[in-house]
Amino acid sequence: MxxxxxxxxxxxxxxxxxxxxxxxxxxxxxxxxxxxxxxxxxxxxxxxxxxxxxxxxxxxxxxxxxxxxxxxxxxxxxxxxxxxxxxxxxxxxxxxxxxxxxxDVDPDTYxxxxxxxxxxxxxxxxxxxxxxxxxxxxxxxxxxxxxxxxxxxxxxxxxxxxxxxxxxxxxxxxxxxxxxxxxxxxxxxxxxxxxxxxxxxxxxxxxxxxxxxxxxxxxxxxxxxxxxxxxxxxxxxxxxxxxxxGRLEQYISARRAIAETYDAAFTGTDLGLPKVVEGNEHVYYLYVVRHPARDEILRKLKDVGINLNVSYPWPVHTMAGFEHLERGIGTLPVTERLANEIFSLPMYPTLTVQDQGRVIDELLRILDRL
The missing domain is CATH 3.40.640.10 (Type I PLP-dependent aspartate aminotransferase-like (Major domain))
Known part of the structure; x- marks a missing residue:
């Protein structure tokens, strides 16, 4: 599956x-x-x-x-x-x-x-x-x-x-x-x-x-x-x-637990992990990571049935529909660099421990072979 x-x-x-x-x-x-x-x-x-x-x-x-x-x-x-x-x-x-x-955005928190x-x-x-x-x-x-x-x-x-x-x-x-x-x-x-x-x-x-x-x-x-x-x-x-x-805190707790699992698994790898600002309480709508070989990683994960997402692959100021704005390509360097490197791991409250483990194992295997 x-x-x-x-x-x-x-x-x-x-x-x-x-x-x-x-x-x-x-x-x-x-x-x-x-x-x-x-x-x-x-x-x-x-x-x-x-x-x-x-x-x-x-x-x-x-x-x-x-x-x-x-x-x-x-x-x-x-x-x-x-x-x-x-x-x-x-x-x-x-x-x-x-x-x-x-x-522009902060290079660590986005x-x-x-x-x-x-x-x-x-x-x-x-x-x-x-x-x-x-x-x-x-x-x-x-x-x-x-x-x-x-x-x-x-x-x-x-x-x-x-x-x-x-x-x-x-x-x-x-x-x-x-x-x-x-x-x-x-x-x-x-x-x-x-x-x-x-x-x-x-x-x-x-x-x-x-x-x-x-x-x-x-x-x-x-x-x-x-x-x-x-x-x-x-x-x-x-x-x-x-x-x-009435179940919102339950949803948030489940998301944080998944984030902790990902943190533990990928700390020490060359995958850029989410940085939580001191004083912030993150609810992990998305678990966004970063790697210069992003597109290759996504292709290899898709080959084994793991379909991830990029939020967002095209910064708004680079879109054809907003060509009338003053800022074009090259004007927001951090934003544009991130768009080529970030991607999101599965994140929702009912994501099973087994599926979390599969995502972790497959991604670690790919990272080890890059």
Whole structure:
């Protein structure tokens, strides 16, 4: 049997009764849109982050886009972020008419190099968008310091870091707003698409609620206050997420145990292992390693039925769809070098000890023969 970098099937078998009960609860409720499950999940997710407001939306990309709009970011503005990220981060910035301005990443953690932020601020800069990549936090003390100095908004991209912490503080509670994706692969994943934005201020939350529902105020439907979108969180997915939220720490513990197994197996090899920043609590959405012979390693693993992934093989600033941006190939040397060397080992809570062992044995064998 092959081993993939991610699978939900064993988790589904273990949680099947609860998940089907969640579906039946919604279907039997009499309200399939904007019902009790969405409200309950929003309240629980906001409480988890110590914020008063959570606004559920249809996916993580729109969580970012609506979050930017609610913070007042629009045409002519600049948003500082990274190119070593999933393309939706940049798609969301582009969708609101703003311009992404890229800073490079730290060569050890692959996270935003906060030391480049100040020099990237211009009179058009409106927002900093740090991406908590792979499961651990960007240096938010440094990000907030720059944001305060230049009076910029901060929108955290938490799509890959549900439950991660820095100095004891949970990610998503550092900025003015935080966007989450609940795509099925995530640490907290739905059985389909889903997203959310958590915020501190009622005015921003009210704007988000209008934007996700055509621009109408809830309770006064059919009257558009400002043009919006159809970006509601599905009631079924909300009920599933609410139930899975209670198991989030269990998922994280399982991921950390797998990471410890990988760490122990590959320490001392020439494989670059994940570096956890002091004070960070990594949740290992991905276990990203690094090797100059990456492509050869992936081919040889595939030959023995182990299918891995690269996050991400093409930095966003090198993509044809973003040729209009000022930074092209050669401008972000660390990001571009990493794109040729990084890859992800299988990482999901139900990955068996046997499959972990097989991945380790095959990869060690390949490394020994390079």
């Amino acid at each position: 092959g081993i993939n970098v991610w699978s939900y099937l064993a988790e589904y078998e273990a949680e099947r009764a609860d998940l089907l009960e969640a579906v039946d609860k919604v279907f039997s409720s009499g309200q399939l849109v904007h019902g009790a499950s969405v409200r309950s999940f929003e309240a629980a997710f906001a409480e988890m982050h110590g914020r008063p407001h959570c606004v559920g939306v249809d996916n993580g990309t729109n969580a970012l886009g609506l979050g930017l709009r609610a913070l007042g970011v629009g045409p002519g503005d600049e948003v500082i972020t990274v190119s070593n990220t999933a393309a939706p981060t940049i798609v969301a910035i582009d969708a609101v008419g703003a311009t992404p301005v890229f800073v 996270l935003m190099d906060a030391g480049e932020l100040s020099s990237s601020v211009t009179e058009r800069t409106r927002c900093i968008l740090p991406v908590h990549l792979y499961g651990q936090a960007v240096d938010m003390r440094a990000v907030r310091q720059v944001a305060q100095e230049f009076q910029l908004a901060v929108l955290e991209d938490c799509a890959q870091a549900h439950g991660a912490r820095q100095a004891g503080q949970i990610v998503g509670s550092f900025g003015d707003a935080a966007a989450f994706s609940f795509y099925p692969t995530k640490v907290l994943g739905a059985y389909g698409d889903g997203g959310a934005v958590i915020v501190e201020h009622e005015e921003v939350a009210a704007t988000l609620r209008r934007l996700r529902y055509y621009g109408m105020n809830e309770g006064r439907y059919y009257v558009v206050e400002t043009p919006g979108f159809n970006s509601r969180l599905d009631e079924v997915q909300a009920e599933i997420l609410l139930r899975k939220l």
